[in-house]
Amino acid sequence: MTQTTTDRTAGRASGAVVPVLAFAGIVVAVMQTLLVPVIKDLPQLLDTAPSNATWVLTSTLLSGAVATPIMGRLGDLYGKRRMLILSLAVMVVGALVSALTSDLLLMIAGRTLQGFAMGAIPLGIGLMRDMLPREKLGSAMALMSSSIGVGGGLALPAAALVAQHSDWHTLYYGAAGLGLLAIALTLLVVPESPMRAEGTFDLPGALGLSAGLVLFLLPITKGSDWGWASGTTLGLFAASAVVLVLWGVMELRVKAPLVDLRTTARPAVLFTNLASIMVGVSFYVVSLVLPQLLQLPKSTGYGLGQSMVVAGLLVAPLGLTMMFTAPVYARLSAKYGPKFTLILGLLIIAIGYGAGLGLMSAAWQSLVISVLLGAGIGLAYSSLPALIVGAVPASETGAANGLNTLMRSIGTSVSSAVIGMVLANTANTVGGVEIPTMHGFRVSFLIATGAVAVGLLLALFLPGRRPSNKPQLRASSEEDAVLERAEQVLRGFRGRVLGADGSPVARAKVTLIDRRGRQAGATLSAEDGSYALTVPDRGSYVVAARATGHGPLASSATHAGDERPVDLDLSLPGETVSA
Numbered sequence: 001m002t003q004t005t006t007d008r009t010a011g012r013a014s015g016a017v018v019p020v021l022a023f024a025g026i027v028v029a030v031m032q033t034l035l036v037p038v039i040k041d042l043p044q045l046l047d048t049a050p051s052n053a054t055w056v057l058t059s060t061l062l063s064g065a066v067a068t069p070i071m072g073r074l075g076d077l078y079g080k081r082r083m084l085i086l087s088l089a090v091m092v093v094g095a096l097v098s099a100l101t102s103d104l105l106l107m108i109a110g111r112t113l114q115g116f117a118m119g120a121i122p123l124g125i126g127l128m129r130d131m132l133p134r135e136k137l138g139s140a141m142a143l144m145s146s147s148i149g150v151g152g153g154l155a156l157p158a159a160a161l162v163a164q165h166s167d168w169h170t171l172y173y174g175a176a177g178l179g180l181l182a183i184a185l186t187l188l189v190v191p192e193s194p195m196r197a198e199g200t201f202d203l204p205g206a207l208g209l210s211a212g213l214v215l216f217l218l219p220i221t222k223g224s225d226w227g228w229a230s231g232t233t234l235g236l237f238a239a240s241a242v243v244l245v246l247w248g249v250m251e252l253r254v255k256a257p258l259v260d261l262r263t264t265a266r267p268a269v270l271f272t273n274l275a276s277i278m279v280g281v282s283f284y285v286v287s288l289v290l291p292q293l294l295q296l297p298k299s300t301g302y303g304l305g306q307s308m309v310v311a312g313l314l315v316a317p318l319g320l321t322m323m324f325t326a327p328v329y330a331r332l333s334a335k336y337g338p339k340f341t342l343i344l345g346l347l348i349i350a351i352g353y354g355a356g357l358g359l360m361s362a363a364w365q366s367l368v369i370s371v372l373l374g375a376g377i378g379l380a381y382s383s384l385p386a387l388i389v390g391a392v393p394a395s396e397t398g399a400a401n402g403l404n405t406l407m408r409s410i411g412t413s414v415s416s417a418v419i420g421m422v423l424a425n426t427a428n429t430v431g432g433v434e435i436p437t438m439h440g441f442r443v444s445f446l447i448a449t450g451a452v453a454v455g456l457l458l459a460l461f462l463p464g465r466r467p468s469n470k471p472q473l474r475a476s477s478e479e480d481a482v483l484e485r486a487e488q489v490l491r492g493f494r495g496r497v498l499g500a501d502g503s504p505v506a507r508a509k510v511t512l513i514d515r516r517g518r519q520a521g522a523t524l525s526a527e528d529g530s531y532a533l534t535v536p537d538r539g540s541y542v543v544a545a546r547a548t549g550h551g552p553l554a555s556s557a558t559h560a561g562d563e564r565p566v567d568l569d570l571s572l573p574g575e576t577v578s579a
Helices: 007-011 017-033 036-046 055-078 080-099 104-131 134-165 170-189 203-226 231-253 267-295 308-315 317-336 338-356 363-389 394-425 438-460 478-490
Strands: 428-430 433-435 492-498 509-513 519-524 530-534 539-546 553-559 576-578
Touching: 017 080, 017 104, 017 134, 017 170, 036 055, 036 134, 055 080, 055 104, 055 203, 055 394, 080 104, 080 170, 104 134, 104 170, 104 363, 104 394, 134 170, 134 308, 134 317, 134 363, 203 231, 203 394, 267 308, 267 338, 267 363, 267 394, 267 438, 308 317, 308 363, 317 338, 317 363, 338 363, 338 438, 363 394, 394 438, 509 530, 519 530
Parallel strands: 553 576
Antiparallel strands: 428 433, 492 530, 509 519, 509 539, 539 553
16 A cells, blocks of 8 residues: 655655754654763652662653554544644653652653653654655655664763753753754644545554553563562563453454554564664663763773763764764665665674674774764664555554554663663672673673674565566656656556546545555645556555545546556546556
8 A cells, every 4th residue: 555645745845844853853862861861860869769760761661662653643643743743742741840840750750741752753754755755755764763863862962961060950941942942843844744544543452552562661671670580570571462462353353453463464564673673772782881881980990981971972973973874875775775774784783783892992992883883773773664664555654653663662672671681780899889890791782783683684584676677767866756756656546636517626635445445545636636646566446536525436446557547527426447
């Protein structure tokens, strides 16, 4: 199922849309690393036990995991821009709640609200797909996907500087200000997408998925405190398995599910999501290891003795490199495809962690590791939305990318739990304080390398580009891009929507329905009544049109290669057309 955006729709997007959406993604990512500089001081700052203070981080993770696929589906149904603004607004409220309190429960409530902003990433990717011309879409989605790492990398030194010289609540005021700026820019620059999915919101599916995710992620994040073999941890894992299996059975029977599991089971989607978990694991390891290594005192014999701010600046190139990788990804993907760039990115990550095993003795070596890993993670992250977008219907872009973002979040959660356990079990106790050891850091890098190896294996199973008898057209120039879009139109249905008097009908909704009765694509007719829809596979389809003031029309059509135009006359009853 595929959707083609008309030139008129694409033309509504100004040149500022991409940087504004990317900025929104960066603001959201800031929430993930905002408290890293003050993690060790949270028990004292909140006057609570260390085990309770960890809920300040866990709550954001859990709410983000729950909100990401739900907000993606709501965006598909009711408008991606609308849900993007709602996500950012909830984040701003949460940041202000946290800024105004030092009470543990209120702080957790504020952090929970901040986690809802994670849905902005897939919503931004969906908006880009709906509005941007084909030749600009690859680099734009790459930048949006990489914004998770960019925001996280840039937030470290900024948050460290604020925490070192000001009250820690200032961090939340700054986050709220960034959120308000992102909302204002979105309202001014980003138009709403006219594309909508059919159906209603699957509330039981949302509740089931939420319960399953909380039951799964809770023991992952708290397993070190509770004990991995404890009854609580094992019981929650078992409960999550039961809930998620029952949820899956229910989703398969629902006409308009929250997550289309049949689409998710396609090899292109399944292996992309599994590889995303591995990329998430590898990304978070460096964020946990390098700042600690840099800040440990030199008296340990291996610590690099840097200040909080300097450590943040040395890790910041991780995010900057990811940002500058986006245009490189666009060129490589246009020539070789996103599967190639994912594999290349994973190979560079493996080289970065492999080299890092021997580059831990000087501060400048951390800079080298950050740049290498930033390039690899940037390529890998950039490839993921392109692989997903190419494998799912346009009407499910938000939900599918939301699920993919969730997979990355699961990867970072697993990484946090495993690396935290490794560093704790290999630590030395000095003066009553546990100090991570070099052995623990190296084991952490080896775990990241193993995750990348698994990711590479999964990436090899991804379907490659389909062979074509026609010469491949590459969008290396504006002219090539126009030709490529023309070729896409020839592989689908095209025609005009006409009124009772034979005049063209503008902004009529034209829907493509497959033989199972499901939407396979949708678009709006242009000012001259023309429309164009691509098809995912050859077969029988129904092309339906509806416009205000006109009766609906449905025409049957069979796609068998290059077809003649299918004109939709809203004054006539449905007709059968052979294409």
